Amino acid sequence: MPKKFVISSGHGAKVPGASGILNEHEEAKKVVNRVFSILTNNYNGSGYKYHEKTATSQDQNLANIVNHHNSKSRSLDISVHFNSASASATGSECLYYDEKSLSKKMSKAMADALGILDRGAKERKELYFLRKTVKPAILLEVCFVTSEKDAKAYRENFEGLCQAIAKVIADKLDYKKKESKPKKSEYYTEGNGLYRIKKKCWAYSKLKFDKKNRVEVCPENTVYTIVDIVKYGLVYRLKTKSGLYITAKKAFVEKV
Numbered sequence: 001m002p003k004k005f006v007i008s009s010g011h012g013a014k015v016p017g018a019s020g021i022l023n024e025h026e027e028a029k030k031v032v033n034r035v036f037s038i039l040t041n042n043y044n045g046s047g048y049k050y051h052e053k054t055a056t057s058q059d060q061n062l063a064n065i066v067n068h069h070n071s072k073s074r075s076l077d078i079s080v081h082f083n084s085a086s087a088s089a090t091g092s093e094c095l096y097y098d099e100k101s102l103s104k105k106m107s108k109a110m111a112d113a114l115g116i117l118d119r120g121a122k123e124r125k126e127l128y129f130l131r132k133t134v135k136p137a138i139l140l141e142v143c144f145v146t147s148e149k150d151a152k153a154y155r156e157n158f159e160g161l162c163q164a165i166a167k168v169i170a171d172k173l174d175y176k177k178k179e180s181k182p183k184k185s186e187y188y189t190e191g192n193g194l195y196r197i198k199k200k201c202w203a204y205s206k207l208k209f210d211k212k213n214r215v216e217v218c219p220e221n222t223v224y225t226i227v228d229i230v231k232y233g234l235v236y237r238l239k240t241k242s243g244l245y246i247t248a249k250k251a252f253v254e255k256v
Helices: 024-042 058-070 100-114 128-132 148-156 158-173
Strands: 004-012 046-052 076-083 092-096 118-123 137-144 193-197 201-204 214-218 223-232 235-240 245-247 253-255
Touching: 004 024, 004 058, 004 158, 024 046, 024 076, 024 137, 024 158, 046 058, 058 128, 076 158, 092 100, 100 118, 100 137, 100 148, 100 158, 128 137, 137 148, 148 158
Parallel strands: 004 046, 004 076, 076 137, 092 118
Antiparallel strands: 092 137, 193 223, 193 253, 201 214, 201 245, 223 235, 235 245
């Protein structure tokens, strides 16, 4: 039986938190929903998500959130927030009561996914959420709502951010990724020649499609000469004449 988690968005519908280029509570809800989906669909995770909707004061909002966490049987509590400061402030950080190691990993994972400063793990024993939850807990400060740089990084790398957050939680709770077999009909599996980009994607220097291996954007209607189709795990990649790799998924490319 897998260990369980509770993940909640900071603040609430009537106590929205920080607002700037981004709205803290609205974006926190998006992150919570996506991370929860990844952990329960892509991993064998099990847990609960929560968005506070009724409180009209900060004290009641915090109490409602903590009461919900403490009402569940779980091994880890996660609260998702966004920071606010001057327009020049930037970076990700993770706050903790006694989970320093986990917080360091989470802060680095978020910063790496967004390509912004890693502000690190910070002990904050006075914070209500960290003080009052009875299980190990961390509080994520994803980035600054007041920073144009951070907002742009967040919007462009939302999925990578959520995947990174989910992986840190999954590693902590010993979750395993589910093996999902893609339908062969979704991919081109044979046939070299010319392929046109149907939907903008990336070309990569290696078969592993992660941010550090990105080389160039592939705009719609760009035509590539494909010299090989390579199976990589459960998916397929098109190898271009220049040695780069693009997806062989039919939703993104079509044979000319």
